[in-house]
Amino acid sequence: MLVTKQTFSHPAFRFELTGRTIPIRLGYEAYGRLSPAKDNAILVCHYFTGTSHAAGRYTPDDAAPGWWDALIGPGKVIDTERWFVICVDTISNINFHNPNVVTTGPASLDPETGRPYAMTFPIFTLTDVVRAQRLLLDELGIRRLRCVIGPSMGGLQAFLWGRHFPDDVDKVVAVVATPMMRPSCVMVPNQLGIEAIMLDPDWRGGDYYGHQPPHRGLLLAFKILLTETRTDHWAETNFGRRFADPTFTTCPDPYRSFQGRFLVETEVEKTVLQRMQFFDANSYIYIAKANTLFDLRGPGEELPQALAHLKMPTLMIIDESDLMFTREQAEAALPHLPKGTLTTYNSRNGHLSCLFETELFANRLAAFLA
The missing domain is CATH 3.40.50.1820 (Alpha/Beta hydrolase fold, catalytic domain)
Incomplete structure (x- = not known):
């Protein structure tokens, strides 16, 4: 069609x-x-x-x-x-x-x-x-x-x-x-997403047009949203406790570095980045x-x-x-x-x-x- x-x-x-x-x-x-x-x-x-x-x-x-x-x-x-x-x-x-x-x-x-x-x-x-x-x-x-x-x-x-x-x-x-x-849904994902964007210094009080957009805040807001819309069963089934890079070549061991990451972290972020290429941060705040x-x-x-x-x-x-x-x-x-x-x-x-x-x-x- x-x-x-x-x-x-x-x-x-x-x-x-x-x-x-x-x-x-x-x-x-x-x-x-x-x-x-x-x-x-x-x-x-x-x-x-x-x-x-x-x-x-x-x-x-x-x-x-x-x-x-x-x-x-x-x-x-x-x-x-x-x-x-x-x-x-x-x-x-x-x-x-x-x-x-x-x-x-x-x-x-x-x-x-x-x-x-x-x-x-x-x-x-x-x-x-x-x-x-x-x-x-x-x-x-x-x-x-x-x-x-x-x-x-x-x-x-x-x-x-x-x-x-x-x-x-x-x-x-x-x-x-x-x-x-309900109050829980007011907070997660909605209000926490708003605050994540507003805490990004690149947000500039919403006046970021013509400047670097608040990508970090928007990324965090969307991660909060995606996590709330899935479940423990979904995360365990798809990722478990596996490392992002079991060889620790491209990503350090999370037991030895704060830069180390589990697979669930990198995959959720990858999904979010694919979707948010068209997003506007202020529009996210308003909706x-x-x-x-x-x-x-x-x-x-x-x-x-x-x-x-x-x-x-x-x-x-x-x-x-x-x-x-x-x-x-x-x-x-x-x-x-x-x-x-x-x-x-x-x-x-x-x-x-x-x-x-x-x-x-x-x-x-x-x-x-x-």
Whole structure:
């Protein structure tokens, strides 16, 4: 399936917390065909470090397809012969330097100054992200969605759709996400990642554009994130206590030197370096902040009252080995979702199973969408 990146622009987007209004541009991709009645749309929301490239390839020679290609496409679980599927780049997408990403964030040029916004960019919430998606759908003439679905941060967005636009959504699916942001998840990976970047001297208070970016802080932030999204079983199975270099030729013995490293250290760092070539540090800070601020509750509400607004069928798919969004959290929320369903699986590999082991929950997702 070959796909094309498209762009949505809004001249005066107003942010929820600050009330500030700025122009925004966001990229999106669409798969399948919109029906004449425009009533067959599914919105897929991407995860923390993801993009709108959820499925397909831009060219036949692309090394890899979109991140949920195993689920989205002709004849697949999210069947593009039946559904019109849309995925949108978030505000402050971390992958700012990826040529296939279109986003507005702290690395974007402020039209009033001609310089990057940096830390003058408005603090935003995931509710702002969802509101921007609603504006795009309005432009496409889509009033109602058959389903909103996403993994991780995408699942948080799905809950927000159900909370703030209950009349516009038939079904909600949150994969490895629960409708609360517990204090442990505020801290790890989000706030610790923010602080890791800010402690890098190259961060310069966020004004590093035109200078050396804070690569060390960003590297540490992403290591924290990757470690939190895996498990002891994953690390032990893949690396154990093996040395990075058993001959100690290229890397010293960690028992004799602080420069010595275990294989888990070098492999995690290698994975991070491959991914972060397109990352912008300030964009990471802002989207992490938006995750810490996730809250379905309105003024004066407790969580059960907020969840009562999600009157549509709502499916939570939870990996029992996930360290971030746990079965315990999902079970606490379930009684308060009027039409809630919980299904679990156990990859033993943690949060990222939502991307790399989709076969573990594909059948249950297909049954819910049927």
